[in-house]
Amino acid sequence: xxxxxxxxxxGPEFSAAFRDLVLWRxxxxxxxxxxxxxxxxxxxxxxxxHAPSVGNSQPWRFVHVEDPSRRAAVRASFQRxxxxxxxxxxxxxxALYAQLKLEGLDLAPVQLAVFADEVTERGAGxxxxxxxxxxxxxxxxxxxxxxxxxxxxxxxxxxxSILEPDVVTAALDVPDSWTFIAYLCLGWxxxxxxxxxxxxxxxxxxxxxxxxxxxx
Amino acid sequence: xxxxxxxxxxGPEFSAAFRDLVLWRxxxxxxxxxxxxxxxxxxxxxxxxHAPSVGNSQPWRFVHVEDPSRRAAVRASFQRxxxxxxxxxxxxxxALYAQLKLEGLDLAPVQLAVFADEVTERGAGxxxxxxxxxxxxxxxxxxxxxxxxxxxxxxxxxxxSILEPDVVTAALDVPDSWTFIAYLCLGWxxxxxxxxxxxxxxxxxxxxxxxxxxxx
Numbered sequence: 001x002x003x004x005x006x007x008x009x010x011g012p013e014f015s016a017a018f019r020d021l022v023l024w025r026x027x028x029x030x031x032x033x034x035x036x037x038x039x040x041x042x043x044x045x046x047x048x049x050h051a052p053s054v055g056n057s058q059p060w061r062f063v064h065v066e067d068p069s070r071r072a073a074v075r076a077s078f079q080r081x082x083x084x085x086x087x088x089x090x091x092x093x094x095a096l097y098a099q100l101k102l103e104g105l106d107l108a109p110v111q112l113a114v115f116a117d118e119v120t121e122r123g124a125g126x127x128x129x130x131x132x133x134x135x136x137x138x139x140x141x142x143x144x145x146x147x148x149x150x151x152x153x154x155x156x157x158x159x160x161s162i163l164e165p166d167v168v169t170a171a172l173d174v175p176d177s178w179t180f181i182a183y184l185c186l187g188w189x190x191x192x193x194x195x196x197x198x199x200x201x202x203x204x205x206x207x208x209x210x211x212x213x214x215x216x
Numbered sequence: 217x218x219x220x221x222x223x224x225x226x227g228p229e230f231s232a233a234f235r236d237l238v239l240w241r242x243x244x245x246x247x248x249x250x251x252x253x254x255x256x257x258x259x260x261x262x263x264x265x266h267a268p269s270v271g272n273s274q275p276w277r278f279v280h281v282e283d284p285s286r287r288a289a290v291r292a293s294f295q296r297x298x299x300x301x302x303x304x305x306x307x308x309x310x311a312l313y314a315q316l317k318l319e320g321l322d323l324a325p326v327q328l329a330v331f332a333d334e335v336t337e338r339g340a341g342x343x344x345x346x347x348x349x350x351x352x353x354x355x356x357x358x359x360x361x362x363x364x365x366x367x368x369x370x371x372x373x374x375x376x377s378i379l380e381p382d383v384v385t386a387a388l389d390v391p392d393s394w395t396f397i398a399y400l401c402l403g404w405x406x407x408x409x410x411x412x413x414x415x416x417x418x419x420x421x422x423x424x425x426x427x428x429x430x431x432x
Contacts, residue, residue: 007408008236010368020224049425056420064431085345127377129301134377140356152226161343161350172432192223204272209265215280216388
């Protein structure tokens with residue numbers, strides 16, 4: 001008499017709180033130094049593994065980056081990539097870019113590199129013959145799940161993309177067949193905001209969603 | 217005296233409900249024919265536009281596919297791609313694949329094609345010099361936001377990836393500089409499940425998350 005589990009009903013209060021979660025999720029770059037509680041990251045990763053994946057391929061691979069020399073290699077990669085990015089801007093944009101805080105690699109107590117296993121046999125290729133990139137997109141869904149779940153518990157996540165993928169992959173000694181998707185900094189944020197950091201800093205404002213919709 | 221908005225506190229009850237939401241989100245392929253309420257999809261899209269995006273570039277572009285001949289072109293693309301995919305399997309896998317229900321293009325009352333605008337000036341390229349693919353990843357975050365918000369309201373979403381991106385892009389008459397990311401079917405689901413359709417059908421089971429984690 002176990003029966004099937006009853007589907008949950010979420011209701012308007014949950015939807016309103018979920019909306020707040022989406023609106024208050026931020027890309028966090030300023031972290032307190034104190035550690036996260038034991039087991040918290042493992043719970044977040046376990047939930048992230050329930051994200052949708054093409055053909056149920058579950059291609060996400062999470063690497064806890066703990067070794068100081070590996071962390072230093074990632075930071076050095078950021079510094080190179082960021083210097084080069086700065087050189088691509090002129091005038092006011094260059095001055096503004098130089099002032100932006102774009103990562104929290106100095107203090108984030110937990111750092112996760114996230115990869116897509118391009119040669120996983122799970123899913124047997126279903127759903128990705130014409131769009132193999134959906135394997136990588138599946139990993140993004142897992143990252144986004146982790147991000148929202150973390151924010152719900154007051155934990156900040158920052159996604160660092162100003163990195164050299166080959167350098168990070170080599171520094172972490174993972175299989176060549178894994179594609180680097182994201183480097184995540186996790187920790188307690190020192191501040192909470194409703195507006196994105198890049199909006200607050202005057203880099204790029206939000207636009208109205210109506211402008212992103214067409215009818216055909 | 218407007219002041220800054222107070223950050224919300226979500227609490228353990230919300231986190232538990234959010235976990236249920238992630239666990240009960242499904243890729244839905246069986247829809248009731250009845251329409252969704254007016255304004256619901258617009259609200260979902262508006263919330264999706266609060267997803268994280270690289271450099272705050274907001275590269276997501278949503279196309280409501282309403283014209284029957286355009287919908288037919290998308291279905292024809294699915295049928296070609298699916299036939300070709302079937303031909304890639306042999307024996308038992310082929311027999312099983314042939315029985316799978318992989319899309320809801322026949323009945324889904326709302327169909328959204330989602331693209332990434334590769335030439336958007338928003339964000340001024342920030343964060344994507346070394347990883348231009350993060351523009352497309354940002355669109356995936358928006359899709360995933362929409363998916364969860366829809367499920368919270370009882371609305372099912374199915375992501376169809378067995379499609380020819382060039383054909384879909386041409387059929388919908390959108391700029392060539394847009395990359396096709398996903399075709400979403402939305403509607404009221406005829407059933408709700410805790411286990412993924414592909415697990416239930418015996419194609420691919422879920423694996424334990426511990427096997428997806430390394431330490432370095």
